[in-house]
Amino acid sequence: MSALVDSPVSVSPVPVPPRPAAKPRGILLVVDDEEGPRMSLKVIFKDTYELLMAEDGVRAIELAQQHDIDVAILDIRMAGMSGIEVLERLRQVRPDMEAIMITAFETTDTIRQALRLRACDYINKPFDIATIRNAVSQAMQRRVLESQVHSSADKVRELLTELQNRSIEEQIAKTHKDIYASILHDINGPLTVVSGFVQLLNKKLGNESRLETEDLEFIKERLRIIERQVVNCIEIQRRYLGFLRRQGNDQTHAGVNQLLHDLEQLVRVHPSLQENEFCLTPLAGDIGVKVNGTDLIQILLNLSVNAFQCTPLPHRVEIGGEVETATLDLTAFKDGPNDRFLNVENMHNVAPLVKLWVSDTGPGIPPEVLPKIFQSYFTTKGPSQGTGLGLNIVQRLIKEGHGALHVHTQRNEGTTFTIYLPGTSLVRESGSAR
Numbered sequence: 001m002s003a004l005v006d007s008p009v010s011v012s013p014v015p016v017p018p019r020p021a022a023k024p025r026g027i028l029l030v031v032d033d034e035e036g037p038r039m040s041l042k043v044i045f046k047d048t049y050e051l052l053m054a055e056d057g058v059r060a061i062e063l064a065q066q067h068d069i070d071v072a073i074l075d076i077r078m079a080g081m082s083g084i085e086v087l088e089r090l091r092q093v094r095p096d097m098e099a100i101m102i103t104a105f106e107t108t109d110t111i112r113q114a115l116r117l118r119a120c121d122y123i124n125k126p127f128d129i130a131t132i133r134n135a136v137s138q139a140m141q142r143r144v145l146e147s148q149v150h151s152s153a154d155k156v157r158e159l160l161t162e163l164q165n166r167s168i169e170e171q172i173a174k175t176h177k178d179i180y181a182s183i184l185h186d187i188n189g190p191l192t193v194v195s196g197f198v199q200l201l202n203k204k205l206g207n208e209s210r211l212e213t214e215d216l217e218f219i220k221e222r223l224r225i226i227e228r229q230v231v232n233c234i235e236i237q238r239r240y241l242g243f244l245r246r247q248g249n250d251q252t253h254a255g256v257n258q259l260l261h262d263l264e265q266l267v268r269v270h271p272s273l274q275e276n277e278f279c280l281t282p283l284a285g286d287i288g289v290k291v292n293g294t295d296l297i298q299i300l301l302n303l304s305v306n307a308f309q310c311t312p313l314p315h316r317v318e319i320g321g322e323v324e325t326a327t328l329d330l331t332a333f334k335d336g337p338n339d340r341f342l343n344v345e346n347m348h349n350v351a352p353l354v355k356l357w358v359s360d361t362g363p364g365i366p367p368e369v370l371p372k373i374f375q376s377y378f379t380t381k382g383p384s385q386g387t388g389l390g391l392n393i394v395q396r397l398i399k400e401g402h403g404a405l406h407v408h409t410q411r412n413e414g415t416t417f418t419i420y421l422p423g424t425s426l427v428r429e430s431g432s433a434r
C-alpha cells in the first residue's frame, strides 16, 4: 500500500517542533509494511526525531520494548497484524505513547477501535507533508507536556512528603521545648523552698558561735526538708527525661494518704502559703492510685499554689478527697460559664476512682478567662510571677494518668479543682500502713 506524499525536496518550511525537555530528540516509530511510504516518512522526520522503522507488528513491538517511544505512526491496513492489533500490543508496552493512525478506506468501526486504543490522530491517505508533520509535532508536544506534568506532580508529592516530615520534626521540637519549659517550671517550686531554707540556715549559723541541742534539731529538720526537695527535683527531671525517651512513667501505685501527707509538708513550707489558711483532710479510707506519686504531688501542688496566689488578700485553701466506689455518671460533666471539664471522653471510668479537690475562697475565674486557663503560657499574673505553664502540666499529667478534671468557679466565692484518677487496691509496705 502506498501513500502519496510530497517530494522531500519540495518540503515547505514548517516550524520545527520544540524539543522535549527530558530527551533532546523525541523518538518516533513508523510502522508500515510497505517500503515506499516508510521511506517517505523517514525522509520527512529523520532530521527532527530519533527515528525507528518497523516493517511489521512483531518488529514494532520489539522496538517498543527497547526504546521509550514518544509517538508511533501506524498504517492501519497491513499484511499480518493490522495497525489496530499492533497498537493494542504496543499499548501494553508503552501505555503513554502517542499514536497516529494512517487510514485509507477504513470503516467508522475501525476508527472507533483506534480511538478506543487512544490513538490521538488519524490521517487520511493521501496526506501532505505539512499535515503529517503537524500531527507528529503536536503529538510530541503533548508528550513533553505530559512528562512535565508528571515530573511536576512528582515534585509536588516530594514537597508534600518533605513538608509532612518537617511538620513532624517541628512537632517533636515543640514537644521538647514544652518539656524543657515544664522541667524549669516544676523544679522552680522545690528550688524556691531549698533556697529559702538555705538562707534561713545561713542566718542561724552565722549568728551562733556554738550550737545548742535545739538548734541542732532545728537545722536537722530543715536539712531533711531540703533533702526531700532535692529528691523531688531529681524525680521531676527523671520523669520528664523518661517521657522524652518515651519510656513512660513509673507506674508505682502510691498510697493516696501518704502522698497527701508528703504534699502537706511541701505546702506548709511553701512561700506562696503566706498568711493564708490551709487545711488538708486525708481520705477516710486509704486507697492506691494508678499514677506516679511525684505526678500526683505535682498536680496538687500546682493547684494549691494557684489557689494561694489567686488573690493577695488572706483566704482559705482546702484539700480533701474521697473514694468513688461506683463509675461516674459522665452525662453531668458538661462545660458551662462556671464549669470546665478535661479529658472526660478518654478517662478510665472504672471504680474505684480517687476523687481529690483543691478549693479556695478567692475571687473566682471570670467566664472569659476560664476557657484559656489550660493553654500553655496563658497567665493573668505578671511576667515575674507566672509562666502560665502550671495548669498545662496538670492537664498533661491528668491525661497521661487516664483521669479527668473538673473546675467549678463562682465569682467572689472561689474556685474548686476536682480531679478523678483510677484507683487501685493499696499495696501496704510493712510498717508504713497508714
Ligand SMILES: Nc1ncnc2c1ncn2[C@@H]1O[C@H](COP(=O)(O)OP(=O)(O)OP(=O)(O)O)[C@@H](O)[C@H]1O
Residues within 6 Å of the ligand: 185, 302, 306, 307, 310, 360, 362, 363, 364, 365, 369, 373, 374, 378, 379, 380, 381, 385, 386, 387, 388, 389, 390, 391, 392, 415
Ligand atoms: N484558683 C484559681 N483562682 C483564680 N484563677 C486561677 C486559679 N487557678 C488558675 N487560675 C487562672 O489560670 C491562669 C493559668 O494558671 P497556670 O497555673 O497555668 O499559670 P500561672 O499560675 O499563671 O503561672 P505558673 O503556674 O506558670 O506560675 C492563672 O494565671 C489564673 O488566671
Ligand SMILES: [Mg+2]
Residues within 6 Å of the ligand: 302, 305, 306, 386, 389, 390, 391
Ligand atoms: Mg500556676
